[in-house]
Amino acid sequence: MNEALGVATPVLLEPAGPDWKALVAQYGSPLLVLDCDRVRMQYRKLTQALPGVRLHYAIKALPNETMVATLAEEGAAFDIATSGEIAMLEKLFIDAADTIHTHPIKRDQDIKDALRYGCTTFVADNIDELDKLVPYRHRVAVLIRASFPNPAARVDLSRKFGCAIGELPALLAAADARGLHVKGLSFHVGSQVDGSHRHVRAIEACLPFLRERRPGALARMTVLDIGGGFPANYDGSVEDIDAFCAPIREALQAVPEHVEVIAEPGRYLAAPAMTCLTTVVGRAKRGDRMWYYLDDGVYGSFSGQIFDHTHYPLIPLDAEGEPQASVLAGPTCDSVDVIAEDFPVGEMAIGALIVAPMMGAYTAASASEFNSLPKTRVIALAPPASMDEADNVLRLA
């Protein structure tokens, strides 16, 4: 995977953006800076690109209270996958009516926790999961998740979950036979997908099911969940979200009027909203290369390089001289903890700061505390007023 590593892409930092050095001076390094205004902007852009589609933020991308509160204030709904995420929503007084539970595989306790919270819509993709919902059949509605395999997605979400479209009729019949209310269909074409044609094909494949009236069904389907996959622009190569969504908008024209369309964006909302600030804490010349050791790495905020197969723009603020291919390594003792192998950078002194934008999605979310290194602190810029009292949020002057 070396060829993809360490591509330093010029990223436009807001001309009047934050003073990164001042933030590090005040709050320490490493530091993750969540810009709530950027969250709002992303939400509004996607809302405009998908008019009439209710956005359910996929909390897993960045399970951060300020992020969730910001989106709640914007009117977002939420996609829950675990009881831990429910606990966060409860703490923030998020109305359970604005949530759906989308994990296709659940334990009984997960179902109970969701119901106790007030979330009554669940996703299933196989008969065992339908059976788990049978004891609660009078209380719940089910979205059946269909799969549309997509090897081109950065993360193919149709391999692990989803019922093949050919098996859908049998699964729907099984749900009907169990007295379960199938409210609609859902799919995930993958995360950070290469284009919206897969969304379009998936929508088209769902249409016959949305139109049909199954004898034995408690009701016709009224929901189509088109999942996520809306790409974040990590390297400047991704088309504008409005252009990306144009074919989806067109495909949705064919969706019957009685069907409510929802989506589950995670990455698109979170990725551009958070910036990682990391500092050179050591350096060494090994062979003909400079190794710079940073205070955050792949066991921490850069864990997305491993789990999410994503590489982030890296902007050294304090490099001097001709750029030389160098290695940027993380702070743990493990040799896999390398952020970039062939990173062209001038000479950096200990204390030099590196700014990594686009680090909102699947970064802090999958960070570990390996080597007993604490997870990187997150501070928020322009948090919602409702978060004033929250002790994990700092209101910056």
Add this chain to the structure above:
Amino acid sequence: MTRNAFTETLYDAYGQRFAIDEVYFEHRTDHQHLMIFHNAKFGRVMALDGVIQTTERDEFFYHEMMAHVPLFAHGNARRVLIIGGGDGGLLREVLKHRSVTHVTQVEIDASVVEMAKTWLPGHSKGAFDDPRFNLVIDDGAAFVANCQEQFDVIMIDSTDPIGPGEVLFTQQFYGHCDRCLAEGGVMVNQNGVPFMQLDEVRKTSQAFRSLFADWHFYGVAVPTYIGGLMTLGWASQTPALRQQSIEVLTRRFEDAAIETRYYTPAVHGGAFALPRFVEEAIGL
């Protein structure tokens, strides 16, 4: 955030909505999320985890039927155990019986009682101060598992079987209750609205069948427990308790001189008649 309506989240496909005229109290405990608000039709409304628990205006339906049916059927109950029932409405009805000399109430969450005293005073109407009353803050299942005392009537005024109330719907728990019942005693419990949750009566009937010489359910239609008739479970080793004649019940009711708004001896007798679909679910 101002909320002007509360929508119950009990069912995905169906629900009731209350206008909120004023929020009196909102609190999250380790176990529960509790809210009390005012509604023009129902007065003070208490919701727990998104589900209506009790309202000022219709609480008497449930509390009178849970208290007076077993107490008048027994005729001389002295010692009563209440599991749950933190709002105090059931306690109020139980203490109307002069035969009752002692009530132990086991509530899992002390704050529920304190909140009810403050915000739902009409439920307990001072009952928490009665010298016959003994409050225990404990898990109901743990309490009966260790309990060495016996009671003439045990009343399980629980929440739904999802969440902390779940242990109060197990065969093991009912077995412990049976052990705590005095000779000639009876236990009653909350079993949901069978039209909406038929599995509840079904499960309870299976557990009762293996433990009690006599068991059944009786009905009460509580307006805010939506979906029609609610069933209360009845379990005893003394079959005669359920067969009291209307004459006997009427005499006891008149002697007790208790004022009621739902309960009458005739309602008591008729309440054990169950709709056919419920009979089928419980294997009758």
